[in-house]
Amino acid sequence: MTAVYPKPLRRIVLLLSRLPGIGEKTATRLSMFLLSMPPEFVRELGAAIAGIPESVTKCSKCFNIAGEDPCAFCADPARRDDQICVVEGPADIVPIEKSGEFKGRYHVLGGAISPIDGVMPDDLRVRELLERTVRGGVSEVILATNLTAEGEATASYLAEVLKGRNIRVSRIAYGLPMGADLEYADEITVGRAMKGRREL
Secondary structure (H helix, E strand, O other): OOOOOOOOHHHHHHHOOOOOOOHHHHHHHHHHHHHOOHHHHHHHHHHHHHHHHHEEEOOOOOOOOOOOOOHHHHHHHOOOOOOOOOOOHHHHHHHHHHHOOOOOEEEEOOOOOOOHEEEHHHHOOOHHHHHHHHOOOOOEEEOOOOOOOOHHHHHHHHHOOOOOOOOOEEEOOOOOOOOHHHHHHHHHHHHHHHHHHEEE
């Protein structure tokens, strides 16, 4: 970054460029945009960001992000207790909910198995998923990990560890293209994938 920018602006660019998918050029453009906005907006945005650690928590049941514990999905008595949909991250829940095809509970793993990146099954919330199935009442676990090599490896591993538990284990159908992340898929595609899930 050129030294022509004042130090406070350089710091904002540096911090913004640490966000995923934001390079130095985009961070600079965002910083310039913030400079053009009214001070009240910038203060409000800063306060909202600063309040994240105190105002957002993790659900102790499904590990989704939440404003309170348990999250809205776990606290909803109208949702089915016998189905658990397993996703890699909280953002993956959004397209599934938009599809309107799933009315059960969720379980957020916190990633996918990736030995190259040093992520092994013990680094994910696999144990907690198994504990939820042991408590009883679960008839189906739907594996909705991303359709990437890591997502497939995670789904295969989970299918193996869930074998012999008298639980139907299904995988979302390939209505989504290989290499796609759930959070970027449209609700129609995700709805078809949920309807066409297959047993593993």
